[in-house]
Amino acid sequence: MQETYKMAGRLAAHAVSSVSTGELLVPIYGYLTTDGQTRMVRVVADNAQEAMEEGQSMYAGNRWNAAGGFWAVDGFVTLPDVGKVDALLLNICTYEEPKHELRMALPYRHAQSSDGFAVFRPKLLGLENLETGDVQPLMDAFFAGRDEHTEGAAIWNAHFKKELTRMSGFSGFSSEEWAQLRDAPLAVFFMVAGADGKVDEKEIKAFGDLFKESGKYPSVLMQRIMSELTPHAPQGQALLMDFLERYTSGNFYAPLYFLGVNQLLAKNTEGSLAADLKADLLAFGKAVASSSGGGFLGFGSKISKEEKAALSVIEALLSAGQQN
Template identity: 40%
Template sequence: MIETARLAGFFTAHGIWCVSEGETLIPLIGYEHPDGEYGMDRLVFDDLSEGARAGQDALADGDPSWVSAVLVADGYIHLDQGKTDALLVEAVRYGPYRQSMRLAVPYRPADTPRGFAVHRPKFMDAECGDPQFNAMAEAFFVGAASHTEAHAVWDAHLDESV
C-alpha cells in the first residue's frame, strides 16, 4: 500500500493545484502501470457527481494495466466547524489481495474572504495506532511533494488549524 499512498499523494496534489484558483475539480482517476509510469484521465460528464460515480465504478472494476489507481473528486466533509469543501480521495491497490484507503483533504475555496487554504488530510478507515499508518501517511506526503508545481501551491497555502 505504500506505493498506492504515494500515488494518492501525487494526484491529490494535482487536485489541490486545480482548485487553488477557484476551479471546481473535474473528477480524475490516476493510475500506475507495472513499469511505474503514471497515467490520468479526467472524468468529464454533464454532472460532476456522474463523473465521481464513473470513477468509483472504474476503481471497483480496475483495469488489467493498472497496479494501483486513485480517484480524486471535489466534494464536502463534515468537520467540527461544519460542512467543509474537500477533495475526496479513494485509492486501490490491485492484486490477489486488493487493498484500499480513503481520505479527504479539506480546503478553503479561493473565492472566500480569507482566500485559498489547504488543511490537514483526514485519513478515514485507518487506525492511527496501526504501524503501517505512519508509513502510508509519510508515503502520501512524499507523493504530494513529488508533484513539484502542485506541492509549491499546497505548501504556500497550508493552514493546519483545521
C-alpha cells in the same frame, strides 16, 4: 504499496493546484501501471452524476489492470465544531488481493472564501485491510509523492494551515450570509413545487433530477450553490431536509426571505454577479415547473396556472432588489 501512495501524492498535488484558483475539481481517476508509471484520467460526462458513476467504475473495476488506484472528487467533509467544509475526497487502493484501501479527506478553504485559499491536514475516513499502524508509512510515501509534483507542492506548502477553526464565507459573503443565500434554489423549488398547496414525496425525489443538468446555469454563485445542495451527496440531502422542515413548519416567509437575499447581493456583489444569479434562479424555477416535459412530474403539456403564478411572484421578489 509505497509506490501506489507516491502516485496518489503526485495526483493529489495536481488536484490541489486545480482547486487553488477557485475551480471545481473535475473528478480524477489515477492509477499506477505495473511498470511504475503514473497515469491520470479526467472523468468528464454530460452531468456530475454520470461522471461520478463512471469514475467509481474505473476505480472499482481496475479497467487498465493497474497495480494501484486513486479516485478524487470535490466534495465536503464535516469537521467537529466547524461544520461542513470543502474537501478533496481521496480513495487510494492497491489492487492485488486482498485489496488494501485508505480513504481520506483533504479539507481546503475555497479560493473565493473571505479568508482566501488554504489547505489543511488530511482527515482519515476509513481503512480496508489496513491497520492504524500502517497509516504513517503510507502517508510518508504520499507526501514524498506530493513533493515530486513541483508546482502542486509549492501551492500546497504556501497555503498550508494546520487546522480549520471556523467557517468562512464565499465570494465576499460571511459564512452566515452564504448559508442564507444558499437556500435560494430551495426556496424557489418549494414555492413552485408547492404551488398546488403541498409538496409530496415524489416531488422531493424528483428534485434530484434537476441537478443532473446543474452545469447549464452560468452564474458563478449558482454553480457554487448547486454544488453544495446536490442531493447526490449526504450534505446536500441534509440541507434539503433542513429547509423542508423550516418550510413546512411555517417558519418561511417568501417576501422577507427574498428581501434579505436582495440586500445580501446588493451589499456583497459587483457587476453582473447578482443579475446572473437571479436569472439562474428564475430559470431553475421554470425547470421545476416544466420538469420532464410539462408539469412537474411529467404530466400534461403546459406549466399549470398555479406554477405560473408562483414564478411571477418569484420574479417580482427578485426584481425588487435590482438597482437602476
